[in-house]
Amino acid sequence: MNMASSRMDRFIIILNYILLTFSVLIIIVPLIYIVIASFMDPIALLNKGISFNVSSWSLEGYRKILGNEAMTRGFINSVFYSVSFSILTVIVSVFAGYALSVNELKGRNLFMTMFIVTMFFGGGLIPTYLLVKNLGMLDTVWAILLPGIVNVWDIILARTFFKGIPNELKEAANVDGANDWTIFFRIVLPLSKPIIFVIALYAFVGQWNSYFDAMIYLDNAKLYPLQLVLRSILIQNQTMPGMIGDQLAMAELKRLSEMIKYSSIVISSLPLLVMYPFFQKYFEKGVMVGSLK
Amino acid sequence: MKAGKGETIHRKTLKKKQNHYFLYALLAPALILTIVFKYIPMYGAIIAFKDFSPLKGILRSDWVGLKYFEKFLHSPNFTDIFTNTISLSLLGLICSFPIPIVLALMLNQVRQAKIKKNVQLVLYAPNFISVVVIVGMLFIFLSPVGPINQLVSAIFGQPLMFMSEPEYFRWIYILSGIWQGAGWSSIIYVAALAGVDPELHHAASLDGANLLQRILHIDLPTIRPIMAIVFILAAGGIMSIGFEKAYLMQTSMNLPSSEIIATYVYKVGLQAGDYSYSAAVGLFNSVINVFLLVAVNFVVKKLNEGEGLY
Numbered sequence: 001m002n003m004a005s006s007r008m009d010r011f012i013i014i015l016n017y018i019l020l021t022f023s024v025l026i027i028i029v030p031l032i033y034i035v036i037a038s039f040m041d042p043i044a045l046l047n048k049g050i051s052f053n054v055s056s057w058s059l060e061g062y063r064k065i066l067g068n069e070a071m072t073r074g075f076i077n078s079v080f081y082s083v084s085f086s087i088l089t090v091i092v093s094v095f096a097g098y099a100l101s102v103n104e105l106k107g108r109n110l111f112m113t114m115f116i117v118t119m120f121f122g123g124g125l126i127p128t129y130l131l132v133k134n135l136g137m138l139d140t141v142w143a144i145l146l147p148g149i150v151n152v153w154d155i156i157l158a159r160t161f162f163k164g165i166p167n168e169l170k171e172a173a174n175v176d177g178a179n180d181w182t183i184f185f186r187i188v189l190p191l192s193k194p195i196i197f198v199i200a201l202y203a204f205v206g207q208w209n210s211y212f213d214a215m216i217y218l219d220n221a222k223l224y225p226l227q228l229v230l231r232s233i234l235i236q237n238q239t240m241p242g243m244i245g246d247q248l249a250m251a252e253l254k255r256l257s258e259m260i261k262y263s264s265i266v267i268s269s270l271p272l273l274v275m276y277p278f279f280q281k282y283f284e285k286g287v288m289v290g291s292l293k
Numbered sequence: 294m295k296a297g298k299g300e301t302i303h304r305k306t307l308k309k310k311q312n313h314y315f316l317y318a319l320l321a322p323a324l325i326l327t328i329v330f331k332y333i334p335m336y337g338a339i340i341a342f343k344d345f346s347p348l349k350g351i352l353r354s355d356w357v358g359l360k361y362f363e364k365f366l367h368s369p370n371f372t373d374i375f376t377n378t379i380s381l382s383l384l385g386l387i388c389s390f391p392i393p394i395v396l397a398l399m400l401n402q403v404r405q406a407k408i409k410k411n412v413q414l415v416l417y418a419p420n421f422i423s424v425v426v427i428v429g430m431l432f433i434f435l436s437p438v439g440p441i442n443q444l445v446s447a448i449f450g451q452p453l454m455f456m457s458e459p460e461y462f463r464w465i466y467i468l469s470g471i472w473q474g475a476g477w478s479s480i481i482y483v484a485a486l487a488g489v490d491p492e493l494h495h496a497a498s499l500d501g502a503n504l505l506q507r508i509l510h511i512d513l514p515t516i517r518p519i520m521a522i523v524f525i526l527a528a529g530g531i532m533s534i535g536f537e538k539a540y541l542m543q544t545s546m547n548l549p550s551s552e553i554i555a556t557y558v559y560k561v562g563l564q565a566g567d568y569s570y571s572a573a574v575g576l577f578n579s580v581i582n583v584f585l586l587v588a589v590n591f592v593v594k595k596l597n598e599g600e601g602l603y
Contacts, residue, residue: 006503008503008504008505009503009504010503012402012503012504014401015428015503016399016403017403018404019399020399020400020403020412023396023412023416023476024412024415024416026305026472027415027416027418027419027476028415029474030430031432033434033440034430034433036439038373041356042509046438049440049443081372082336084349084475087573092321092322092323092326093552095319095320095322095323096319096320096322096323098316098319099316099317099319099320100320102313102316103318105313105317106313111320111324114324114332115323117561118331118332120329120529120586121335121579121583122331122334122335122577122579123331123333123334123335123336123337124334124338124558124576124578124579125555125558125559125562125563125571125575126340126558126562126563126568126571126572126575127333127334127335127336127337127338127340127564127572128330128334128337129562130334130337130340130568131329131330131333131334131337131353138566139550145379146326146330149326150323150326150327150330150331155323156381178314179315180315180316182317184319189340195539208423209421209423209425210350210423211423211424211425212536212537212539216563218557226553230423230425230426230429231541233427233429234425234426234429234433235425235429235541236427236433237433261429261433262433265426265429265430268423268426269421269426272421272422273418273421273422274415275390276418276421280413280414280417283417284480284484286485287481289486290453290478
């Protein structure tokens with residue numbers, strides 16, 4: 001290697017590190033700002049900006065958020081929706097993915113086409129809404145759980161995974177007298193933990209972060225998921241009923257509602273952000289299996 | 294898993310003895326849910342051609358042909374909404390497509406596994422934050438008294454009305470989208486780059502190629518097929534840009550640039566109850582979408598030596 005090109009290389013390597021550091025900072029600074037701000041008094045934050053001076057710290061925002069009924073109920077609802085949605089999604093897509101992975105299944109291509117078509121065509125918002133309405137599912141948990149269960153991507157993921165399981169394994173079991181049922185539940189499923197995990201994680205995250213279905217299908221505030229409660233705090237600037245006593249002065253009200261914004265962001269995002277590094281390799285696996293099929 | 298000829302025949306006779314009821318039973322839930330929640334609404338979309346009346350139902354409502362499509366095309370909002378949708382998605386596509394690729398190429402140069410892993414950890418994180426929180430953060434950071442405007446005021450003497458002026462909407466939408474998604478979108482390219490044979494790099498550097506040349510002539514061609522697929526998929530979704538984020542970011546002031554087809558469909562349909570009109574607007578959107586998908590796939594196939602999505 002000649003001198004000029006190695007000097008050029010070193011320049012690119014250094015530039016690369018600078019740019020990566022810059023990207024990391026762009027992402028991490030706003031997040032850190034929110035976390036620190038959630039512990040600060042909004043007046044102090046406004047006047048002096050972020051400060052590590054303990055005197056301007058306060059846990060009031062967290063106290064209000066954690067003691068608020070709408071918020072805690074939203075949290076519990078979201079846990080319920082996300083867990084049940086993941087379980088249902090795993091069952092439906094793993095079952096379908098397995099059936100479609102068996103070459104002998106008659107009509108396999110037709111079914112696959114039926115699923116794939118829905119990735120590109122849809123009836124649209126209004127016809128879907130009317131259907132949910134006509135099924136009597138408005139304002140029930142079914143409207144949140146059922147319409148989105150079939151995710152074609154998940155079925156493709158599962159199918160690709162099952163195709164990788166050696167046929168000899170199933171044949172051996174078959175020779176030993178195992179029927180389809182036994183083969184699937186006793187032999188195939190125990191080998192499928194990775195794919196079950198990947199699908200469940202994706203479904204959980206998707207459901208935890210969604211607000212749209214709840215917004216159009218739910219009227220009853222008792223059923224609201226966390227994101228809908230957050231929307232009213234963060235975007236519609238509503239303080240939740242019962243959060244703040246009504247005899248407070250306007251200024252104080254404003255101060256508290258600012259505080260609640262920061263702490264509610266932290267409380268709602270923390271579970272996923274803390275969990276995700278542990279599951280990072282599964283998420284990556286999901287993306288890759290899906291893309292390189 | 295290619296089996297020998299003898300084995301195939303053997304397997305066939307073996308399988309013949311079994312019925313596949315079990316497999317159909319496994320398939321049934323997904324199939325039923327798809328027919329109910331995907332195919333029935335497709336059929337339901339015919340209300341776009343009818344004067345839908347809830348009393349008569351979809352079947353018995355009167356046909357009106359293209360009335361509602363014409364109504365949309367002639368409505369005073371049409372140009373704005375259509376241009377907003379197209380420009381927001383096109384700009385978004387152009388701005389956000391290259392960044393994940395650059396990020397992946399950069400990450401690929403980091404040799405220390407630990408540093409690489411930690412950088413990825415940070416870059417992927419925003420993907421796990423909800424749209425509601427992202428938009429909430431935008432309102433906080435960009436508010437007239439927020440941290441960014443404190444800086445802006447210090448320089449220009451007065452804050453910028455980021456969330457209420459139409460001209461900023463597009464850029465805030467796109468830049469925040471990149472902030473949230475670029476890292477995560479780079480995974481697929483990082484994976485592909487891991488497959489590059491180190492021998493190629495070694496040979497090239499012996500021939501005097503510098504790092505930049507090697508990235509351009511070895512790394513980049515490796516991920517080109519994936520770039521094509523990602524591009525086609527993104528372009529195919531051009532008209533279906535996120536209702537969710539645009540809707541949350543809308544303020545009464547920025548509507549001239551933030552009203553897109555998806556938010557309009559929601560407003561005239563679910564808020565105003567004009568089902569047929571709204572369904573027509575939605576259908577108009579999907580038709581353009583499918584057309585774009587086919588067109589982009591065709592073009593990419595030409596450019597990419599016959600490798601398209603289908």
